[in-house]
Amino acid sequence: MSFGGQTPTIIVLKEGTDTSQGKGQILSNINACLAVQATIKSTLGPYGGDLLMVDANGRQTITNDGATVMKLLDIVHPAARILVDIARSQDAEVGDGTTSVVVLAGEILKEVREHVEQGLSSQVIIKGLRRASDMAVNKINEIAVSTQEGSRRETLCKLAATAMTSKLIKRNSDFFTQMVVDAVLSLDQGDLNEKLIGIKKIPGGSLTDSLFVNGVAFKKTFSYAGFEQQPKSFDKPKIVCLNVELELKAEKDNAEVRVEQVSEYQAIVDAEWQIIFKKLEAIYETGAKVVLSKLPIGDLATQYFADRDLFCAGRVAGEDMERVVQATGATIQSTCSDIKSEHLGACDRFDERQIGGERFNFFEGCSEAKTCTLVLRGGAEQFIAEVERSLHDAIMIVKRAIRHTAIVGGGGACEMEISAYLHRFADKNIPHKQQAVIKSFAKALEIIPRQLCDNAGFDATDILNKLRVDHRKGSTWAGVDFTNEGVTDMMEMFVWEPSLVKINAIQAATEATCLILSVDETIMNEESAQPQAPGKALPPGAAQRALRGRGRGLPRR
Template sequence: MSHLMSLPIVLLKDGTDKAQGKSQIIRNINACQIIVDIIKTTLGPRGMDKLIYNERDVTITNDGATVMNLLNISHPAASILVDIAKSQDDEVGDGTTSVVVVAGELLNEAKGLLNDGIEPNIIIDGFRTACNVVIKKLNELSLNFSNKNEEEKKNILLKCAQTALNSKLISNHKNFFATLVVNAAYQLGDSLDKRNVGIKKVTGGSCLDTQLIYGVAFKKTFSYAGFEQQPKTFSNPKILLLNVELELKAEKENAEVRIDNPNDYNSIVQAEWNIIFKKLKLIKDSGANIVLSKLPIGDIATQYFADNDIFCAGRVEDADMKRTANATGAVVQTSLLNLNKDILGECGKFEEVQIGNERYNIFKDCLKTKTVTFILRGGAKQFIEEVERSINDALMIVLRCINNAEIVPGAGSIEMQLSKALRVYSRSICNKEQIVLYAYAKSLESIPRYLSHNAGFDSTDILNKLRKKHSEKTSDVWYGVNCLQGDIINAYDHCIFEVTKIKRNVIYSATEAACLILSIDETIKNPSSANNAARSPYS
C-alpha cells in the first residue's frame, strides 16, 4: 500500500514545459533586460534612433512605445514591458522610454538582491513602500502654475512642448513645432479632445513648410467628369454633410420586374432618373454651396452640381466628416427630405489648393472652431511619420499640462531629488527593507545616467557632480544633466520642464511591472491543441 502511495501523480499534459523557482524569476528578468538594452539608447536629446523593418515597411523612430510594438516581442514576461509602454503612451503620450528604462533598472537591482538571498516578497513590499514615498515627495516638489496669467501659462506650455521635442528628430526646429502644438491646443477650446486634431502627411518640401490649419483639411477625394467645372473657392459658404449615395446604382434592387409592354421599361428607367434628380434639386434648393458625403457622388450628380456652381466631394473619410461637422456646425444628414438652414454648416473661407503633389480641400476661419489640422511636410515618408509621432507626444503633454497645471523641472533633476529623499527615508528602516529602498533609489538615477551616457559623456563623473549638488543644503535642488556640454545645469533656470503626471505615471507603471515580474516564480507552457491532437494515440 505504501509503495502505491509513492507513485508520481501526473497532472499536466504530455509535452508541457515547466520552469519554477528563483532561477525562473532571474530568467524573466534577463529577458526584460535585453529589451531595456535596446530601448535605453533612445533616451534623451542625444538618444539614437532605431530602424525597424519587415517585408513591407521601414520605420525609423526613437519613440519607446513604437519601438516596443514593432519589436513583436513573444516572451510572456517581457511582453509586460510592452504593455506598460503602451499604457504610458495612452495615458500621457510621452515618457514611454523612461518607464521601460526605470522598470528595467528596478528588475536589475532586484536580480542582485535575489542573488544575495533576499526573498522576492520582501523586494516587492520594499518596492511598493518606496513607490509611495517617492510619489509623496514628487507631489511636494511639483510646481503648480494655475495662478499664473495667460501669457505666463502659455510660455510654460511652450517650454514643456520644447522639452518633449528635445529628444525627437525635429529637435533643431523645436521652437517652430512647439509653437504650432500650443496654438493647436488653445484652438481646441474647453473640450481639449485630441480626436479633433487631424494630421495629414504630404511628402516633399521642408519640415518648416508644415502648416497648422484652424479648421479642417483633407485630400481631394475621387471625382468624376464635371468636377473641374465646379468652383474651387468660396467665401462664407453653406456646407451640407450627407451620408447619402448620389448615384443611379443606389436605386437598383435585387428584384425581378416582369413587363408585358416594352414601352414600360422606359418608364422604369425614367423613374430612377427622376428619383436622383429630385434628390439633387432638394440639395440645390437648400442653399448649400459645398456638399460632402461619406458615400459616393456619381457622375450625374457631379455634373449637376457643376452646372449649379456647387462644390461636391464623395467618399469623404468618417474622421474628416466628424471634424468638419465640429468645425462648421453642420449636421450629417441621412435623408434629403428635411433640409433647412439649421443643419447647414458655415466657415469663413473654403478653397482647394495644391500642396506638394496633392490637391487639398481646406475649410478655414470656421465659426465653431473646435478642430485643427496639421499638414506635415518632409523629404521622406519615414521622416514625416516620425514628425507625426513627435507632434503627437508634444500635443498630449500640452493637453495634460493644461488639465493638471503641474510641472517639474526635467533633465534628470527630479529623479535625483526623489532618489535623495528615498535614501534619507531608508535610514529610518532597520530591517532588510532598507537595502531594497536603497536599490530603488539607485534605480531612479538611471534616467540622468543614461541621459549623460547617450550624449557621449562620462556618466559616473556627471552623477557624482549631481549627487554633490543635491546633497548641499544651500544648493538649488533643480540641477540636472546638460546633454549638450557634458556638465550639470539648473533645469529650472533654463526652463526645462516636464509634466508631473508623466513622472507620476512612470513611477507607478514601472513599479507595478517590476513587482508583477518578481511575483512570477513558475512558468508553465502548455502544448498547442494541434500538437496534442497529432500526438494523441486516438487520432
C-alpha cells in the same frame, strides 16, 4: 493512500509540458527584461540614437519613440512582454516618457537581482518597492511647481519644447511648438479629444513647409466627369453634410420588373430619374455651396452641381466628415427631403489647393472650430512618420498640462532629488530588510541621468557625482546640462515636464517590477514554441511538436 509503502506518481500536466520554478525562474525573467532594456535605453534623451526596425514584410521604421519601438519588437518571452504593456499604458495615459518607463523598470529589476540571488523573499522586495514608490510619488507632489494661469501659453510652449528635445524635429522645435499649442488650444477645452486634430502627411518640401490649418483639410476625393467645371473656392459658403448616395441606379440592381409596353419601361426609367433629381433639387434649394457625402456622388449629380456653381465631394472619410461637422457646425443628414438652414454648416473660406503632388480641400475660418489639421511635409515618408509620432507626444503633453498644472524639472533633476530623499529616509527611519530594497530603488532612479549622459557622450560618473553633491546641498532642480557638459538648474533652463509624466512612469515601472518578481513558476504548453529566456534552447522535439500542433489548427501562443 499508499501502495506497498510507496506513493504513486500522478501526472497532471500533458506530456511535453515544460515547467520551471523558484529563484532561477525569477532571475531568468529579470535577465529577459534587462535584454529588452538594453535594446531601448540608447534612444533616451536629446542625444539618444534612433532605431531602424524592419518587419517581416520588409517595411522600415526609423524611430526613437519608446512605445513604437516596444510595439515593433517581436518579444516572445512572456515576462518581458510586461514591459510592452507598461510602455503602451504610459503612451495612452500621458503620451511621453515611454522610453523612461521601460528603462526605469529594467533598472529596478537589475538593482534587486542581487537581493533575489541572496535568497531574500520576493514578497519582502515587493513590499519595499511599493513603499519606495509611494514615497517617491509623495515627494514629486511635494516639490512640483504649480504654473501661473497668466503665463499659460508660455508654459505650454516650454513643455512642448521639452517633449521635442529627444525627437528628430528638435532643430525646428520653435516652429512646431507653436503649431502643437495652437492645435490643442483649438479643441473643445471640455474633453480635449486629440483625435479631432487631423494629421495629413505629404512627402516633399522641407519641415518648415508644414501647415497649421485652423479648420479642416483633407485630400481631394474620387471625382467624376463634370468635377473640373465646378468652382473650387468660395467665401462664406454654406455647407451640407450628407450620408446619402447620389447615384443613378439601374433598375436591374434593385428589382425585377415585367413590362408589356415600351411606354411602361420608359415610365420606370423616368421615375428613377425623378427620384435623384428631386434629391438634387432639394440640396440646391438649401442654398448650400459645398456638398459633402460619406457615400458616392455620381457623374449625374456632379454635372448637376457644376451647372449650378456648387462644389461636391463624395466618399469623404468618416473621420474627416466628423471634423468638418465639429468645425462648421453642420449636422449629417441621412435624407435630402427635410434639410433646414440650422442643419447647414459655414466657414469663412473654402478652396481647393495643390500641396506637393496632392490636391487638398481646405475649410478655414470656421466659427465653431473645435478641430484643426496639421499638414506635415518632409523629404521621406519614414521621416514624416517619425515627425507625426513626435508631434503626438508633444500634443499629449500639452493636453495633460492643461488639466494638470504642476510641473517638475527634466534632465534627470526630478529623479536625482527623489533618489537623494529616499537614501536619507532609508538611512534614518528603516532599520530592517526593507532598507536595502528602498536604497536599491533609489539607486535605480539614477539610471535616467546616467543614461542621458552616456547617450550624449559625457562622463556619466563625474556628472552624477556633481548631481549627488548638489542635491545634498539642497539644489532641488540640478540636472544634466547638455549645452556645457555639466550641471545646471533645469527650471532656469526651462527644461520642464508635467509631474504626471514622472508619477505615472514610477508607478507603472514599480507595478511591472512587482508583477515580474511575483512570478516564480512558468508552465509552457506542449505546442508553445517560445523559449523561456533569450538564447535558451527548446526541449528536444518541442519545435517539431509546435509546428505539428499549428498544422492541426491548435492555438498559437
